[in-house]
Amino acid sequence: MPTSITEPGLPAAAAPTEIDPRILRENRERRMRILLPIGAITLALALWEFLVWFYQVPHYLIPAPSLIAKTLVQDWASLAQSAAFTVKLTLLSLGLAIIGGVALGMIFALSKPVEMALFPFAVILQVTPVIAIAPLILIYVSNTFVALLICAWIVAFFPILSNTVIGLRSADHNLRDMFRLYQATPWQRLRYLLIPSALPYFMAALKIAGGLALIGAVVAEFVAGTAGQNTGLASRILESSFRNEIPRMFAALFLVSLLGVVIFLITSWLSRLVLGHWHESEIKREH
Amino acid sequence: MTDTSPLIQMSGVEKQFANGTVAVRDMSLSIQKGEFVSFLGPSGCGKSTALKMVSGLLSVSRGKISVNGHAAGEGGDRNDIGFVFQEATLMPWATVFENVYLPLKLHGMSKAGARPRVEEALAMVGLAKFAKAYPRELSGGMKMRVSIARAMATKPKLLLMDEPFAALDEMTRAKLNDDVLALWEEHKLTVIFVTHSVFESVYLSNRVVVMAARPGRVVHDIPLPGGYPRTAAYRLTAEYAEACRLVSNALEGTLDHAHLNH
Numbered sequence: 204m205p206t207s208i209t210e211p212g213l214p215a216a217a218a219p220t221e222i223d224p225r226i227l228r229e230n231r232e233r234r235m236r237i238l239l240p241i242g243a244i245t246l247a248l249a250l251w252e253f254l255v256w257f258y259q260v261p262h263y264l265i266p267a268p269s270l271i272a273k274t275l276v277q278d279w280a281s282l283a284q285s286a287a288f289t290v291k292l293t294l295l296s297l298g299l300a301i302i303g304g305v306a307l308g309m310i311f312a313l314s315k316p317v318e319m320a321l322f323p324f325a326v327i328l329q330v331t332p333v334i335a336i337a338p339l340i341l342i343y344v345s346n347t348f349v350a351l352l353i354c355a356w357i358v359a360f361f362p363i364l365s366n367t368v369i370g371l372r373s374a375d376h377n378l379r380d381m382f383r384l385y386q387a388t389p390w391q392r393l394r395y396l397l398i399p400s401a402l403p404y405f406m407a408a409l410k411i412a413g414g415l416a417l418i419g420a421v422v423a424e425f426v427a428g429t430a431g432q433n434t435g436l437a438s439r440i441l442e443s444s445f446r447n448e449i450p451r452m453f454a455a456l457f458l459v460s461l462l463g464v465v466i467f468l469i470t471s472w473l474s475r476l477v478l479g480h481w482h483e484s485e486i487k488r489e490h
Numbered sequence: 491m492t493d494t495s496p497l498i499q500m501s502g503v504e505k506q507f508a509n510g511t512v513a514v515r516d517m518s519l520s521i522q523k524g525e526f527v528s529f530l531g532p533s534g535c536g537k538s539t540a541l542k543m544v545s546g547l548l549s550v551s552r553g554k555i556s557v558n559g560h561a562a563g564e565g566g567d568r569n570d571i572g573f574v575f576q577e578a579t580l581m582p583w584a585t586v587f588e589n590v591y592l593p594l595k596l597h598g599m600s601k602a603g604a605r606p607r608v609e610e611a612l613a614m615v616g617l618a619k620f621a622k623a624y625p626r627e628l629s630g631g632m633k634m635r636v637s638i639a640r641a642m643a644t645k646p647k648l649l650l651m652d653e654p655f656a657a658l659d660e661m662t663r664a665k666l667n668d669d670v671l672a673l674w675e676e677h678k679l680t681v682i683f684v685t686h687s688v689f690e691s692v693y694l695s696n697r698v699v700v701m702a703a704r705p706g707r708v709v710h711d712i713p714l715p716g717g718y719p720r721t722a723a724y725r726l727t728a729e730y731a732e733a734c735r736l737v738s739n740a741l742e743g744t745l746d747h748a749h750l751n752h
Contacts, residue, residue: 377579380547384573385596385644395592399583481583481624 266450271457274450282439286458289420289435292348293462296355297416301409304360308367312397318368329361333419337426347427351435354423359416366408370401403482406474413466421459436462495559496520497648497680498544502553505539505706512705513539517553519699519708521682523647526674528691528698529684530737532745536706537684538576538652544682545573545650557648572641574651578633580625580640586612587621590640597644604643611639615669631662635669642673649674649681656686664722667694671720688741692733693720700737702744710740 248268254260255267262270275282307325311318337354344350374396382392424437439455478485498521505514514536521527529537542548543555546563555562558570580589590611594604612618615635625633634654641649651670655663671694674681685691691698692714700710714733716724724730 375579377575377577378581380542381573381575381579381592382596384545384547384571385593387596391596395595396581399581402583481626483626486626 263447263449266453270450271453275454275457278451278454282436282454282458285434285436285439285455286462288433289417289424289437289459290462292351292355292420292424292435293417293466296352296420297359297413299352299356300359300363300412300416303356304363304408304412305367305405308364308371309393311364311368312371325361325364328357333358334422334426337423341427348433351420351423351427354426355416355419358419358422359412362408362411362415363405366404367401370404371397373404374400403478403484406470406477407484410467410470410474413470414463417459417463417466497523497525497558498682499556500540500544500553501555503540503543503550503555504552505536505543505548506551514543515705515707517706517708519711521680523680524678525697526671526681526683526695528695529682529701530686530688530691530698530741531701531706532686532703532741534703534706535701535744536703537701539706540701541650541652541682541684545571547573570644570647572644572646572649574634574637574641574649574654576653576656578625578630578637580633580636582625584624585621586617586623586625586628586636589625589636590643593640593644607643607645611643612636614642614673615639629662630658631666634658634666638666638670638673642677645677647678647680649679651681651683653684653686655690663690668721670694671718675718688734688738689725692716692730692737693725698737698740700740700744709744712737712740 252267252269255265266274307321311322333354336357337350340353341347341350344353378396378400379392382396387395420435421437424435425441428438428441436455436459440452440459443449443451443455475485498519500517500519503514503517504512506512517536517540529540531537539548543550544557544562546557550562581592584592587608590608591601591604594607595601609618609621612621615638617632617635617639620628620632620636625636628636637654655666658666667690670681670683673679681694683691683694696714696716696718698710698712698714699708700712701707702709716727716729716733
């Protein structure tokens with residue numbers, strides 16, 4: 204197909220008979236994207252290990268990475284259980300934030316008066332630090348898990364709500380006119396125009412809300428100060444600090460960070476999956 | 491032509507926006523089936539507003555517009571109107587096929603049922619091979635072709651075009667002008683074409699409606715004698731040059747007048 208040469212980037216690209224230098228470069232770029240961060244982190248850990256050893260820093264001040272890893276293995280049973288609790292709390296609150304944020308966002312986008320009436324409440328929820336409301340919620344709600352869930356939900360809910368509202372309103376005006384011209388039903392307009400237009404905004408909110416749900420879950424647990432079997436990573440950190448078990452604190456902290464990174468990676472992957480074929484934010488450009 | 495009742499009848503049409511601006515004042519016009527009419531004028535003369543009122547996208551403040559015997563935007567089969575916007579106005583998340591299929595989808599036609607018509611519309615504009623491409627992969631001219639294919643998918647009798655090629659380069663524009671003329675002739679369309687280019691309006695239409703700004707109104711209604719089919723060679727004829735001069739003068743008159751109003 205000789206004509207396809209004049210139209211770059213189209214699916215009709217000719218099959219390469221020899222290895223395309225472009226593919227080679229892409230492979231190299233992909234390898235670098237994985238190897239470079241891993242190398243940098245390894246180097247930082249090695250430096251940390253070396254400095255702790257070199258200056259003989261006591262482990263109750265700053266433990267060496269190797270000691271943290273050892274603690275992670277030794278205390279795996281209790282840490283894994285706590286991690287599972289935090290994961291459950293985070294994902295549940297994120298799920299509820301998505302449901303609540305999208306539902307309320309749609310109502311706001313459909314009705315300006317409702318938005319004007321209710322938006323202040325959403326803003327108040329957002330601007331009041333969760334750490335300040337958490338004690339109240341813990342008093343009013345007898346079930347600790349539910350109380351923690353509410354706290355995490357409050358933090359994750361707002362970005363989803365506000366981005367859904369903006370997203371649903373961001374549909375191109377000419378496209379709206381076109382839907383009107385062809386007498387689209389309200390449902391068709393929502394399904395084929397408003398939701399696709401809102402997706403980039405929603406995916407951006409999801410990336411933020413994922414991290415916020417984790418922060419909310421950890422902060423709320425700190426305030427609750429719960430102890431015992433059925434508790435999350437924040438409780439392990441608190442507990443270790445009372446007992447002066449610094450390596451265990453670091454181990455729990457490591458798991459919290461890991462959790463945050465995993466959530467970020469998953470939401471980023473989802474965003475690429477949903478928007479990759481069309482939205483500017485996820486399209487790779489050639490230089 | 492035995493049917494002499496006009497396809498579009500505008501009588502005493504006025505459009506005043508909520509902020510008080512009078513976009514169109516006292517516009518009366520009748521357009522026969524099969525005409526190729528251009529609305530020509532400087533920006534702010536209400537030519538786009540007039541077009542949108544004919545399509546029913548904008549309401550009329552005073553006066554009456556009837557399209558095919560119905561008030562604009564009401565009754566009848568609105569499939570009869572195709573609209574091409576200033577920009578291509580494609581859905582970036584959908585393939586070329588999905589974009590052209592949209593008007594049929596909104597009317598409840600299944601994808602399988604619509605496929606022949608979508609493919610036919612794409613073939614009309616020479617994009618049959620690009621059904622699976624996304625809008626971002628296309629050039630400006632190709633996007634505009636998709637937009638035209640979408641307008642043609644419902645097989646309309648009336649095609650409304652709102653400065654469709656203003657953002658394109660000269661060569662692409664000339665090519666698309668020829669394509670629109672070919673579609674008009676082949677499908678016996680009635681076209682209203684909004685433009686601010688004298689040359690484009692003269693090349694395309696058999697009638698140019700010249701409009702002036704502040705307030706938007708019709709100042710000249712110029713029938714053009716030139717026969718069809720028109721090709722690039724037509725641009726070199728004395729007839730074309732004469733028509734351009736005539737229309738240019740009419741347009742300049744509106745500008746002088748607007749200038750005096752300041």
